[in-house]
Amino acid sequence: MKIDYQSMTEDLAAVPGIVQTIEASGYDGFWTAETRHDPFLPHVLAAEHSKRLELGTGIAVAFARNPMNLAHIGWDLQANSGGRFILGLGSQIKPHIRRRFSMEWSKPAARMREMIGAIRAIWASWNDGVPLRFRGEFYTHTLMTPFFDPGPNPHGDARIFVAAVGPKMTSVTGEVADGLLAHPFTTESYLREVTIPTLAEGASLERRAAKDIELGLQVFVVTGTDDDDLAACAAEMRQQIAFYGSTPSYRPVLAHHGWGDLQERLGTMSKRGEWEEMAGLIDDEILETFAVVGSPGEIGPEIKRRFGDVADRISLYPRPSGHSPEVTHTIIEGLRQ
Numbered sequence: 001m002k003i004d005y006q007s008m009t010e011d012l013a014a015v016p017g018i019v020q021t022i023e024a025s026g027y028d029g030f031w032t033a034e035t036r037h038d039p040f041l042p043h044v045l046a047a048e049h050s051k052r053l054e055l056g057t058g059i060a061v062a063f064a065r066n067p068m069n070l071a072h073i074g075w076d077l078q079a080n081s082g083g084r085f086i087l088g089l090g091s092q093i094k095p096h097i098r099r100r101f102s103m104e105w106s107k108p109a110a111r112m113r114e115m116i117g118a119i120r121a122i123w124a125s126w127n128d129g130v131p132l133r134f135r136g137e138f139y140t141h142t143l144m145t146p147f148f149d150p151g152p153n154p155h156g157d158a159r160i161f162v163a164a165v166g167p168k169m170t171s172v173t174g175e176v177a178d179g180l181l182a183h184p185f186t187t188e189s190y191l192r193e194v195t196i197p198t199l200a201e202g203a204s205l206e207r208r209a210a211k212d213i214e215l216g217l218q219v220f221v222v223t224g225t226d227d228d229d230l231a232a233c234a235a236e237m238r239q240q241i242a243f244y245g246s247t248p249s250y251r252p253v254l255a256h257h258g259w260g261d262l263q264e265r266l267g268t269m270s271k272r273g274e275w276e277e278m279a280g281l282i283d284d285e286i287l288e289t290f291a292v293v294g295s296p297g298e299i300g301p302e303i304k305r306r307f308g309d310v311a312d313r314i315s316l317y318p319r320p321s322g323h324s325p326e327v328t329h330t331i332i333e334g335l336r337q
Contacts, residue, residue: 001304002313003335004029006058006218007042015042016049023050025332031058031088031315040073047081055081058181058216058315059090059163063111064101067118067139074119074158075126075150083155088181089115090163093249104138109168111138116160116176127152161216165250167198174202179214184317185244187289188306190256191217196310217311220291221319223299225327234287235279236320241290242278246270257289296327300334 005022007030009015019030030046030053032039039057046055055077062070070087077085091097091108098105114136125132125144132144161179164170165186173180180199182191200210222237224230244250246266254263262281269278287293292302303314314335316328323331 001308001311001335002028002054003332004031004054004056004216004313004315006031006033006315006318008033008035008318009042010037012042012045015045019046019050019053023053025329026336027053027332029054029056029086029313029315031056033058034060040077043077043085044080047077047084052084054084054086056086056161057088058161058218059088061092061096061101062089062115063091063097063103063105063108067115067134068122068141070115071119071122071126072150074160075123075153078155078158079153081155085158086161086179087119087158088161088163088179090181091169093247106138109166109172112162112169113172113176114138116162119160120157123153123157126150127157159214161214164195166252167194170195170198171202171205174199174208174210174213175205177213179216179312182215182217182311183244183250184218184220185241185250185290186217186253187257189289190253191307191310194252194256214312215310216313216315217307218315218317219303219307220317221299221303221323221331222287222291222293223296223323223327223331225296225324232321233319233323234293237291238279238282238287239275240317240320241282241286242266243270243275245282246278259286262286296330297334299331300337303335 005027032042039060043055074087091112094105097103118134118139118141121134122141124130126149132141134141159178161181162173162177163181164173165183196210199213203210203213220237222234224233245254245263251260251263254260266278292299294302
């Protein structure tokens with residue numbers, strides 16, 4: 001199992017120090033998310049200041065961009081990192097694509113399948129000289145002149161991972177991607193009984209097996225150095241679970257456990273801006289189903305027990321207020337044992 005570091009830094013100047021520290025600590029990957037800042041820029045610095053870390057976006061918003069744009073970014077970061085880059089893509093949800101990015105939204109799973117096919121067709125035109133003749137329902141790429149062709153990538157194509165929760169996107173990931181980024185709003189039961197079988201169904205369409213697709217998982221963690229710290233961490237995580245649970249796209253995970261009605265209640269409260277009150281609906285049973293709860297020394301072994309035979313790579317979902325370096329070190333050591 002690979003151990004990844006999920007960065008939420010907003011300071012590009014801090015990236016060199018972060019990647020040097022985590023590489024020396026034995027982490028396997030450095031991942032960025034598209035939240036308040038661009039997810040790609042940190043990897044220019046990360047590639048320069050690390051030697052072996054895999055560098056990935058977890059995630060970049062796919063539909064805020066087009067296949068040509070992503071093909072160029074993927075080519076450049078793959079070359080600059082010496083072949084260590086992973087292009088991690090996610091669909092986001094309709095309101096954000098239309099109202100935040102002012103881009104088109106329709107048939108997200110089919111669009112993702114086509115987008116990845118288009119990216120690979122563009123890379124094939126650069127790497128192998130294959131004429132660019134991609135025509136699809138959403139994207140058409142039929143022009144590539146030498147002036148805009150970077151030529152073969154010395155390190156081959158970057159791997160493409162897709163974030164998926166629902167069955168359609170999970171199946172598409174099995175068909176066309178190199179890896180699945182499982183959303184942290186998942187559970188051991190949902191992952192084993194829904195996600196992996198659906199991934200296998202998609203993979204079978206291309207004569208692959210689920211084990212051929214690398215599975216990366218962020219894990220909600222509730223821990224602390226004392227009872228007060230543990231309680232504060234639990235309060236933060238209840239808020240985060242409630243936030244995700246208010247999104248209709250994540251209802252299937254709740255419904256899998258018989259909590260489907262909770263999504264509607266959370267969604268209604270979110271529209272009224274009742275964010276603090278929403279956390280009160282996340283009781284101990286829900287918290288302990290979605291998060292690994294315990295002392296720092298108990299967290300690593302429990303993550304391995306739940307996910308050790310299904311996840312290829314693990315990262316800890318960043319706690320908003322942060323864990324102390326000592327707590328994080330204890331958890332990572334437990335994962336390595």
